[in-house]
Amino acid sequence: MASPSPRLPGTVVFAAALLAGCAEPPSPGMRAWTSDDGAVSLVYLAPPWTEVSAGPDRLTLRIDAEVFGVAFSDAPPTHLFSLAPAGVDTSVLDLVETIGRGGGTGSESAAGSSGAAPPWVTGGTTGGADPAPDASAALGDPFQVALLDASTLLSAHGGKVDEAVTRAGDDLPVATFQVVLAAPEAFVRGFYYPSARGVVRVVFVSIFDLRSPDVDAMVRTIDVEGRAIP
């Protein structure tokens, strides 16, 4: 039996070094954010995302208007992202007003001021009677919070439902919807995760359609107490 070549160890070392070099490094600009309690985490790309504010349990991002690296001065951001607990101190209306440069306040363009969700908000997902969002009970139920936000947006800015409030995953109690506002013209897509301390609201606001692979890929990186959309 022939003895192994004396070059074999060097060849193995070289091959290992080559394979190690071939390992794809992480993409530059990929940022990870984790809440202080570690319950919520997220991975996003910067650029195009720019951090607006960050807190112990909340994060706000934006994408400035640019084409091939040239920014448009005095132009509103094309995308806004907010991750925060659903509480009384947070509202999706602030994000919409940021996209619309303050155009379309609640009192001016309200389609209805009763606060009740229109019957088409639910999209027939609940079946039967139209549910009326209960503000007191909404803080613990992702679907109730989603219904309340959609109703508030449509009541304040008008528009239509593009994707009714549905379950994001088969086995996940995560609610999602998308509405298209009339004034200002904007898309709003929300994801509502249950957590031990209430509902975590994740909202995208953009002048573009938010049902895109990029948004889906970013949403898949959100982890709330071990729950993530596959």
Added chain:
Amino acid sequence: MIAAAAALWALSVPEPPPLPPDPGTVPAARPSPPVPAVRPSPPPVPRTPPASVPASRTVAPAAGPTPPAAASHARSVDAPASPVPASGAPERAAPDRAVGAPVAAAASVARGIRPATEADLARDRAVLQPPSARGASARTQPPPARPVARRTALAPLPVLRARGRRPPPARSAVFVVGYRVFTIHDRLRRSQSWHFASVEAGLLRRYVRLGLLTEVGAEGGEAARGDRNDFMVVQKVGLGAQVPHFVTPFVEVQGGVGLVRTELFERNDLGWVATVGVEGGAQWAVARFFRIHLAAGWIRPYLKDAAGVRRADSFTFRVGLGF
């Protein structure tokens, strides 16, 4: 002003001297210089020929040396009175050494053509004889063969057609139009397969392989967005070695730079791309002007955008048609 200067210049230029006449011609405008009479003109010959003299003296004997008496007689009859030919050139050979009839010689002299002499013929025979016979003595030397006219322009040769197996190609294809594919990941860690249309121009195609590759590609796979796919344009240079035959194996190192357009969250960005790679494969000469190109290898694209430089390693495959 310019015209006046040109006219003055034309008047100031002296008239060029007249050119000398061409050899063998007589200028018509100038009279011939007076020629001194070397010998007195012979007495006039009576027109009635004697019985021993042929009636026509203008026909010379075909062969054989002319007797001096007959030659002098013929010259005295047909040659011009002046020993200087009409062309004005001095007579350089004795008339009794001229070959042919004196009448023909006189006619040639009259036309300005010098008759061939024995010296001229000897020189021609020396040229026409083979080198081995030149050293032989004149007695043993066979009579010179008559020069044979030969055709120097050959008729077109028939087209040669190979009836058997065609020879193996000595070079690889000049152009290869191909398709390349490799898969990397985009910035969101999604699978991103790149599909390229490539055109390769071979600069060196024998044993050293040098080519220019222009590749245009678009993304596919999970990261693709239909009509808004990312695309890339890369100009590469390939250098390698090959063994040209019916199946030409080759190994090539490739490198290039280009531009990449990416879109993330509906924002367009323009970045740079640089690629390095090693490729090996073969080119099959299906016909004389048609090849099938197959190659596989490793490629590492470096993608630079606003976020930084990222790289990826991938297996690449290329198939093409060569011409």
